[in-house]
Amino acid sequence: MNPRILPYVLILPVTVFLCMFFLYPFVLVAQQAFSTETGFSLDNFREVVDYWRFPISLQNTLLLAAAVVPFQVGLALLMATMVNRMKRGRDMILYIWTIPLGISDLAAGIIWLAIFDQSGFLNSMMNGLGVIDQPVNLLSYQNPGMVFLAIALAEIWRATAIMLVILVAGIGLIPKEYYEAAEVFGASPWKRFSRITLPLLRPSLQTALVLRVILAFEIFAVVAALGGTLFPVLMGETYAYQFDLRNGGAAAAMALIILAISIGFTLIILRALRVPKGASI
Amino acid sequence: MAEIQIKNVAKSFGAYQALNDINLTIADQEFMVLLGASGCGKSTLLRIIAGLETATSGEVWIGGRRIDHLSPKDRGIAMVFQNYAVFPHLTVFENIGFGLRMQKLPNDEVTRRVERVAGLMHIEMLLKRYSGELSGGQRQRVAVARALAMEPDVILMDEPLSNLDALLRMEMRAELKGVLAESKTTAIYVTHDQVEAMSMADRISVMHEGNIVQAASPIEVYRNPAAEFVASFIGNPPMNFLPANPQGGGKWSVAGQTWDGPATEKPLLQFAIRPEDMMQTEEGLTAIAKVVEPLGAHILVTCDVAGSQFRVILDSEMSVRPGQKLTLSPQPGRARWFDPETTLAVA
Numbered sequence: 334m335n336p337r338i339l340p341y342v343l344i345l346p347v348t349v350f351l352c353m354f355f356l357y358p359f360v361l362v363a364q365q366a367f368s369t370e371t372g373f374s375l376d377n378f379r380e381v382v383d384y385w386r387f388p389i390s391l392q393n394t395l396l397l398a399a400a401v402v403p404f405q406v407g408l409a410l411l412m413a414t415m416v417n418r419m420k421r422g423r424d425m426i427l428y429i430w431t432i433p434l435g436i437s438d439l440a441a442g443i444i445w446l447a448i449f450d451q452s453g454f455l456n457s458m459m460n461g462l463g464v465i466d467q468p469v470n471l472l473s474y475q476n477p478g479m480v481f482l483a484i485a486l487a488e489i490w491r492a493t494a495i496m497l498v499i500l501v502a503g504i505g506l507i508p509k510e511y512y513e514a515a516e517v518f519g520a521s522p523w524k525r526f527s528r529i530t531l532p533l534l535r536p537s538l539q540t541a542l543v544l545r546v547i548l549a550f551e552i553f554a555v556v557a558a559l560g561g562t563l564f565p566v567l568m569g570e571t572y573a574y575q576f577d578l579r580n581g582g583a584a585a586a587m588a589l590i591i592l593a594i595s596i597g598f599t600l601i602i603l604r605a606l607r608v609p610k611g612a613s614i
Numbered sequence: 615m616a617e618i619q620i621k622n623v624a625k626s627f628g629a630y631q632a633l634n635d636i637n638l639t640i641a642d643q644e645f646m647v648l649l650g651a652s653g654c655g656k657s658t659l660l661r662i663i664a665g666l667e668t669a670t671s672g673e674v675w676i677g678g679r680r681i682d683h684l685s686p687k688d689r690g691i692a693m694v695f696q697n698y699a700v701f702p703h704l705t706v707f708e709n710i711g712f713g714l715r716m717q718k719l720p721n722d723e724v725t726r727r728v729e730r731v732a733g734l735m736h737i738e739m740l741l742k743r744y745s746g747e748l749s750g751g752q753r754q755r756v757a758v759a760r761a762l763a764m765e766p767d768v769i770l771m772d773e774p775l776s777n778l779d780a781l782l783r784m785e786m787r788a789e790l791k792g793v794l795a796e797s798k799t800t801a802i803y804v805t806h807d808q809v810e811a812m813s814m815a816d817r818i819s820v821m822h823e824g825n826i827v828q829a830a831s832p833i834e835v836y837r838n839p840a841a842e843f844v845a846s847f848i849g850n851p852p853m854n855f856l857p858a859n860p861q862g863g864g865k866w867s868v869a870g871q872t873w874d875g876p877a878t879e880k881p882l883l884q885f886a887i888r889p890e891d892m893m894q895t896e897e898g899l900t901a902i903a904k905v906v907e908p909l910g911a912h913i914l915v916t917c918d919v920a921g922s923q924f925r926v927i928l929d930s931e932m933s934v935r936p937g938q939k940l941t942l943s944p945q946p947g948r949a950r951w952f953d954p955e956t957t958l959a960v961a
């Protein structure tokens with residue numbers, strides 16, 4: 334076969350698959366979002382954006398991402414560096430740290446609910462220590478900070494490992510001679526990290542951040558389990574439009590808004606962490 | 615003052631003994647070349663001096679100070695790595711200036727030094743590039759420039775010119791030697807190219823299987839190899855060997871000829887001679903020419919002497935044909951003798 338055509342033939346099946354199960358539904362959603370009974374219109378967008386819960390859910394989603402993601406980056410970097418320094422037991426630790434990856438987000442939310450619940454672990458502990466006289470409802474509308482904290486903790490616990498795995502692989506790709514050269518030329522351990530590891534880790538950081546940020550804008554189940562309706566987020570609103578209010582057009586518009594935000598952040602991350610031509614390992 | 619003393623240094627990787635009891639003193643401002651075959655432990659010794667590898671036992675002193683417990687940056691050294699280790703994410707300029715930045719030198723000083731060493735290594739036009747945009751030889755010169763820019767007391771170079779073409783390498787050798795002499799730097803230079811070793815070294819340390827077999831001036835190493843290994847390693851082609859049997863009174867019989875040799879009681883010696891130290895005589899060894907290779911001014915003749923291979927270099931004026939019979943004798947004072955038991959030279 335003509336070698337110039339061959340690559341296209343080889344990717345044909347997956348292209349067809351993606352068109353059928355991704356592109357086509359996507360077009361349908363877009364169509365739904367941009368139309369009402371009268372034809373093309375932006376009414377659906379206007380409706381969801383003007384709803385009083387929209388600004389608060391947008392703000393909550395962004396706040397949560399802003400609080401959780403940078404912390405996760407730092408934590409994942411720290412953990413990845415530690416794992417890479419280990420000689421023995423490295424794989425063991427890595428497996429243990431990545432266990433949360435195997436747990437669904439709803440299950441993770443429920444686990445943390447069991448901790449923060451009125452009859453939960455935290456309450457019994459504080460009660461046992463005599464900090465409180467009787468169990469209190471930590472996750473109530475009187476404690477918005479506590480709700481936020483619980484959700485953030487659950488997210489950090491659940492989704493740091495995905496970054497960790499990517500960063501561990503990335504650090505493993507950096508040849509150790511660069512560290513030796515840096516050491517000989519006077520770089521302290523901190524300088525070796527900031528001047529060698531971080532810049533050479535840019536491609537992995539890019540991947541990890543893009544993945545993580547997209548997931549952060551899609552947060553839903555953990556919030557549903559821990560905050561219920563106390564803490565509205567974009568994805569929760571989308572769900573509500575679709576299944577509680579039976580308003581498919583509005584749900585589709587919400588979905589597109591989330592997609593736009595995700596694409597926007599992805600572009601920013603790709604741009605901020607790009608590697609100049611000729612400067613990769 | 616940066617005299618380097620290596621005292622009883624040994625290194626093993628698990629069960630494998632990479633270095634056995636190395637003792638070596640390198641004088642202040644000396645240019646010492648470590649010469650040896652691949653895998654003999656040259657890089658390992660250099661890395662121990664640099665502090666990138668910990669010796670299993672022994673001590674390293676620089677300038678009268680014991681330094682083997684210090685971290686690399688506190689040893690007053692700079693190093694050129696065998697695989698360059700030019701940082702891919704920094705431009706050539708920032709690579710060369712890396713050590714200076716770590717010392718927090720002011721910007722104009724960094725620029726001044728970087729531009730000076732870049733000029734020396736002929737890479738001033740590459741300063742803005744990344745290492746991915748350089749050839750192997752260019753990268754290697756960046757690595758050398760980075761070490762020179764530090765203006766260190768001691769510079770350790772692991773095959774720093776191995777990737778340059780012959781012409782550029784010759785030029786760089788002279789340049790590097792000049793720069794280091796001028797800056798009064800003590801240098802340890804690893805190579806497995808003996809021409810490079812001969813032309814650059816104040817002294818050569820010949821390494822073999824984790825030992826330093828001989829450390830002496832290039833001419834001494836060439837003329838008076840301390841051991842059979844050195845004799846068979848140095849020189850292109852290296853020395854010829856023939857077994858010698860004692861005839862009593864310092865006379866030795868070599869392939870049917872009786873020559874004066876050392877007055878020892880050994881039952882057997884190895885006679886050794888450089889190919890260019892044989893001359894055609896009326897009487898002498900009978901050699902049958904096998905292959906004749908013209909070298910320009912000389913011809914290299916590979917012969918058969920009493921069943922073993924024997925190479926001689928003769929003037930190209932002489933016409934020698936394969937199959938021809940030659941009679942050869944050593945030039946006076948050029949024969950060397952080795953004890954096959956210890957492999958060491960016998961005087």
Ligand SMILES: Nc1ncnc2c1ncn2[C@@H]1O[C@H](COP(=O)(O)OP(=O)(O)OP(=O)(O)O)[C@@H](O)[C@H]1O
Pocket residue numbers: 627630632650651652653654655656657658659696806
């Ligand atoms: N980290 C290591 N672990 C195990 N063995 C090693 C290690 N480093 C070096 N060796 C062994 O020690 C010996 C000496 O290695 P070294 O790198 O010093 O050789 P070299 O003389 O520099 O060779 P070349 O000219 O090929 O660079 C080799 O046999 C090598 O296999």
Ligand SMILES: [Mg+2]
Pocket residue numbers: 656657658696772
């Ligand atoms: Mg080496």
